Amino acid sequence: MAKPLNIGMIGYGFMGRAHSNAYRKVNHFFDLEHEPVLKAVCARDAAKAQAFADKWGYESIETDWRKLIARPDIDAVDICTPNNLHRDIALAAAAAGKMILCEKPLAMNVAEGEEMTAAVEKAGVPNIVWYNYRRVPAVTLAKKLIEEGRLGRIFHYRAVFLQDWTISTDLPQGGTALWRLDAAAAGSGVTGDLLAHCIDTALWLNGSISTVSAMTETFIKERKHTLTGKVEPVKIDDACAFLARFDNGSLATFESTRYARGHKALYTFEINGEKASIQWDLHDLHRLNYFDHGDESKLRGWRSIHVTDHGGGHPYMDKWWVPGLQIGYEHSFVHQVADFLEGVAKGQPVGPTFRDALETQKVCDAVLSSAQSGSWVKV
Numbered sequence: 001m002a003k004p005l006n007i008g009m010i011g012y013g014f015m016g017r018a019h020s021n022a023y024r025k026v027n028h029f030f031d032l033e034h035e036p037v038l039k040a041v042c043a044r045d046a047a048k049a050q051a052f053a054d055k056w057g058y059e060s061i062e063t064d065w066r067k068l069i070a071r072p073d074i075d076a077v078d079i080c081t082p083n084n085l086h087r088d089i090a091l092a093a094a095a096a097g098k099m100i101l102c103e104k105p106l107a108m109n110v111a112e113g114e115e116m117t118a119a120v121e122k123a124g125v126p127n128i129v130w131y132n133y134r135r136v137p138a139v140t141l142a143k144k145l146i147e148e149g150r151l152g153r154i155f156h157y158r159a160v161f162l163q164d165w166t167i168s169t170d171l172p173q174g175g176t177a178l179w180r181l182d183a184a185a186a187g188s189g190v191t192g193d194l195l196a197h198c199i200d201t202a203l204w205l206n207g208s209i210s211t212v213s214a215m216t217e218t219f220i221k222e223r224k225h226t227l228t229g230k231v232e233p234v235k236i237d238d239a240c241a242f243l244a245r246f247d248n249g250s251l252a253t254f255e256s257t258r259y260a261r262g263h264k265a266l267y268t269f270e271i272n273g274e275k276a277s278i279q280w281d282l283h284d285l286h287r288l289n290y291f292d293h294g295d296e297s298k299l300r301g302w303r304s305i306h307v308t309d310h311g312g313g314h315p316y317m318d319k320w321w322v323p324g325l326q327i328g329y330e331h332s333f334v335h336q337v338a339d340f341l342e343g344v345a346k347g348q349p350v351g352p353t354f355r356d357a358l359e360t361q362k363v364c365d366a367v368l369s370s371a372q373s374g375s376w377v378k379v
């Protein structure tokens with residue numbers, strides 16, 4: 001019998017569902033020492049929290065996150081709230097000695113992130129941030145190929161994350177679901193929301209970024225605020241593009257926008273090395289495109305690897321179905337829970353920890369600062 005590990009989750013929106021699904025599934029597919037127990041879900045509206053608890057099988061509800069953290073029957077706090085609450089919840093959870101699983105971006109800015117990182121490290125509690133794309137098997141395979149030296153020296157890293165859901169001028173800002181357009185709740189726009197994912201993957205695959213040069217734009221300057229009812233200035237970045245230099249000498253371009261008509265969540269990256277190149281696309285997430293210059297010339301070309309094989313070659317896939325059958329977006333969260341629980345059992349940190357996510361935060365802050373000053377900024 002696996003040992004229970006009691007989860008207290010705060011927020012039950014998009015990520016609340018993705019995480020709850022992962023907690024429920026993980027022990028059916030992975031052999032682990034611990035089993036997450038859905039102990040309590042916290043949200044401000046008791047009726048809605050209860051409805052969510054009934055649907056997903058949470059044993060109890062709270063309407064005040066401080067009460068949830070104070071409960072002795074909660075082992076781990078899962079932060080699924082808008083970004084402006086991450087810091088306060090994480091500091092309180094660390095002080096209470098709870099393990100913390102925090103949604104990304106870690107914080108509103110580097111200062112908050114540093115405080116949070118210091119707090120979890122002082123408390124010595126297991127901590128992780130939900131940069132889940134690292135655990136899409138094709139992305140994990142990319143990491144493996146790079147570590148094996150198959151790409152050789154890396155010259156270029158190219159990433160985009162494109163959406164189109166904020167083009168309408170009628171869309172309000174603030175409040176439920178639209179907190180992403182409100183700088184007071186989100187911290188930034190596409191930089192912290194979407195580019196943070198691209199940056200986390202990039203730092204993981206290609207090492208540290210040393211300098212950045214960025215431009216941002218807010219296309220719609222004023223929107224009605226749902227909470228105040230008034231038309232207010234929009235203070236988030238609607239779009240951001242930046243150039244970066246990595247410590248390993250490679251050059252990078254990153255672009256994100258919510259104004260790319262036709263694109264809903266197009267996250268792609270490409271890495272060009274001396275010996276080989278890699279391409280990945282979230283819309284086709286179970287495939288990794290790979291070009292190996294070492295192939296015999298008459299057969300040389302881009303190959304599309306269907307990352308579904310067993311036998312240790314394709315990460316995580318032996319836990320799921322038979323070779324050839326693919327998995328999806330939600331499985332990256334299951335993998336993250338499995339790895340986190342394995343780390344807890346071994347007493348070892350599992351990335352991305354708060355400290356890892358702080359590095360992403362530093363790049364985000366440097367990007368926003370560069371966009372404001374119009375000059376290159378050191379990370």
Ligand SMILES: NC(=O)c1ccc[n+]([C@@H]2O[C@H](COP(=O)([O-])OP(=O)(O)OC[C@H]3O[C@@H](n4cnc5c(N)ncnc54)[C@H](O)[C@@H]3O)[C@@H](O)[C@H]2O)c1
Pocket residue numbers: 010011012013014015016042043044065079080081082083085103104105130131132176177178193
């Ligand atoms: N890892 C990913 O790919 C990914 C994807 C989406 C969102 N996120 C991150 O997850 C977090 C939540 O985003 P979401 O899309 O789930 O948002 P959402 O709007 O769907 O849900 C937010 C939840 O927080 C709750 N909440 C707000 N204030 C609260 C309070 N004071 N006390 C308790 N609950 C409160 C809301 O009621 C809601 O249930 C954000 O930090 C976001 O950046 C990560």
